[in-house]
Amino acid sequence: xxxxxxxxxxxxxxxxxxxxxxxxxxxxxxxxxxxxxxxxxxxxxxxxxxxxxxxxxxxxxxxxxxxxxxxxxxxxxxxxxxxxxxxxxxxxxxxxxxxxxxxxxxxxxxxxxxxxxxxxxxxxxxxxxxxxxxxxxxxxxxxxxxxxxxxxxxxxxxxxxxxxxxxxxxxxxxxxxxxxxxxxxxxxxxxxxxxxxxxxxxxxxxxxxxxxxxxxxxxxxxxxxxxxxxxxxxxxxxxxxxxxxxxxxxxxxxxxxxxxxxxxxxxxxxxxxxxxxxxxxxxxxxxxxxxxxxxxxxxxxxxxxxxxxxxxxxxxxxxxxxxxxxxxxxxxxxxxxxxxxxxxxxxxxxxxxxxxxxxxxxxxxxxxxxxxxxxxxxxxxxxxxxxxxxxxxxxxxxxxxxxxxxxxxxx
Ligand code: SF4
Numbered sequence: 179x180x181x182x183x184x185x186x187x188x189x190x191x192x193x194x195x196x197x198x199x200x201x202x203x204x205x206x207x208x209x210x211x212x213x214x215x216x217x218x219x220x221x222x223x224x225x226x227x228x229x230x231x232x233x234x235x236x237x238x239x240x241x242x243x244x245x246x247x248x249x250x251x252x253x254x255x256x257x258x259x260x261x262x263x264x265x266x267x268x269x270x271x272x273x274x275x276x277x278x279x280x281x282x283x284x285x286x287x288x289x290x291x292x293x294x295x296x297x298x299x300x301x302x303x304x305x306x307x308x309x310x311x312x313x314x315x316x317x318x319x320x321x322x323x324x325x326x327x328x329x330x331x332x333x334x335x336x337x338x339x340x341x342x343x344x345x346x347x348x349x350x351x352x353x354x355x356x357x358x359x360x361x362x363x364x365x366x367x368x369x370x371x372x373x374x375x376x377x378x379x380x381x382x383x384x385x386x387x388x389x390x391x392x393x394x395x396x397x398x399x400x401x402x403x404x405x406x407x408x409x410x411x412x413x414x415x416x417x418x419x420x421x422x423x424x425x426x427x428x429x430x431x432x433x434x435x436x437x438x439x440x441x442x443x444x445x446x447x448x449x450x451x452x453x454x455x456x457x458x459x460x461x462x463x464x465x466x467x468x469x470x471x472x473x474x475x476x477x478x479x480x481x482x483x484x485x486x487x488x489x490x491x492x493x494x495x496x497x498x499x500x501x502x503x504x505x506x507x508x509x510x511x512x513x514x515x516x517x518x519x520x521x522x523x524x525x526x527x528x529x530x531x532x533x534x535x536x537x538x539x540x541x542x543x544x545x546x547x548x549x550x551x552x553x554x555x556x557x558x559x560x561x562x563x564x565x566x567x568x569x570x571x572x573x574x575x576x577x578x579x580x581x582x583x584x585x586x587x588x589x
């Protein structure tokens with residue numbers, strides 16, 4: 179696809195700090211103290227309430243007068259003390275954002291503890307962290323650095339599963355891991371500070387999403403083995419189970435038997451959808467789009483174009499190679515305009531995209547759904563995940579005429 183120059187680039191993603199707040203607000207006993215100006219506070223409180231843990235954010239009043247008047251650190255310390263008066267609060271992340279003065283807060287000027295609560299500065303400025311998936315990585319790495327019990331000996335056959343996943347997927351992963359002999363599993367981002375303490379004692383970490391670069395390098399530095407990939411589609415499922423078995427030195431025959439069984443179940447699902455034909459464009463901003471594309475390609479669909487908000491990362495390199503080999507054009511750090519151009523150029527039968535791209539596609543009579551609400555809110559792993567995602571896509575591909583009629587009606 180030829181890259182067109184565009185004079186009116188639209189906003190491409192939500193505020194990156196939101197990704198970090200999703201990780202932080204889900205921890206039990208947390209109360210976030212936001213160091214940002216009032217505009218950021220307004221937007222971030224709103225999205226955190228609706229898309230994170232339905233918790234409010236507390237912030238000192240930081241208008242120009244406080245930010246430039248030299249009282250900001252005192253205001254922050256006073257706010258932290260006020261939050262800590264609540265004995266239920268165990269953890270106060272102080273989140274600093276884009277405003278230069280708050281981004282540059284010196285950690286030494288903040289307490290490490292207040293009342294019953296641990297206090298931790300988490301820096302999430304958008305000028306440094308470009309997207310909300312990458313901010314999740316920064317938040318997890320910051321938490322592990324401070325709380326991870328890396329000095330403890332590693333627990334044999336213990337695994338960290340890294341990446342936000344749908345609850346049903348967590349259950350399926352748990353049961354497969356149990357079958358191959360994994361004795362303890364911690365899922366990060368976790369809902370308790372103990373998860374971060376204990377994660378450092380794990381022998382290996384299975385990284386499900388490619389953007390956890392900082393977390394992975396921290397774990398590797400401390401001798402935790404890294405398992406790449408994810409159980410999406412038949413081939414990758416068998417490979418993923420095998421890699422975990424190898425990393426944790428589990429019984430090879432048990433691991434192979436489970437890997438073959440899970441791959442067979444996924445293959446059966448893929449065969450059920452063999453009749454599917456169509457051209458799909460996948461364009462999200464969650465950073466986990468490429469394995470979804472791999473599943474669609476494995477099911478026999480055509481995916482001429484896929485895009486994501488994150489940059490090309492070493493952890494996603496395997497998917498990059500497979501997709502490129504199978505003819506998918508991949509755009510990293512994409513612009514909405516590039517996605518729109520792909521719709522014009524490839525005439526897809528279905529778009530799984532961002533809300534703005536979906537409107538653009540629907541205006542042209544093309545079925546379109548929002549990636550985040552439809553893919554991230556469904557199981558995706560193993561045979562059950564493949565069945566759910568392909569079932570939904572099958573239904574949508576059959577709706578092309580309805581969308582065309584709708585377009586004609588409004589015209
Ligand atoms: S200024 Fe920065 S922190 Fe504030 S809303 Fe915008 S991107 Fe987010």
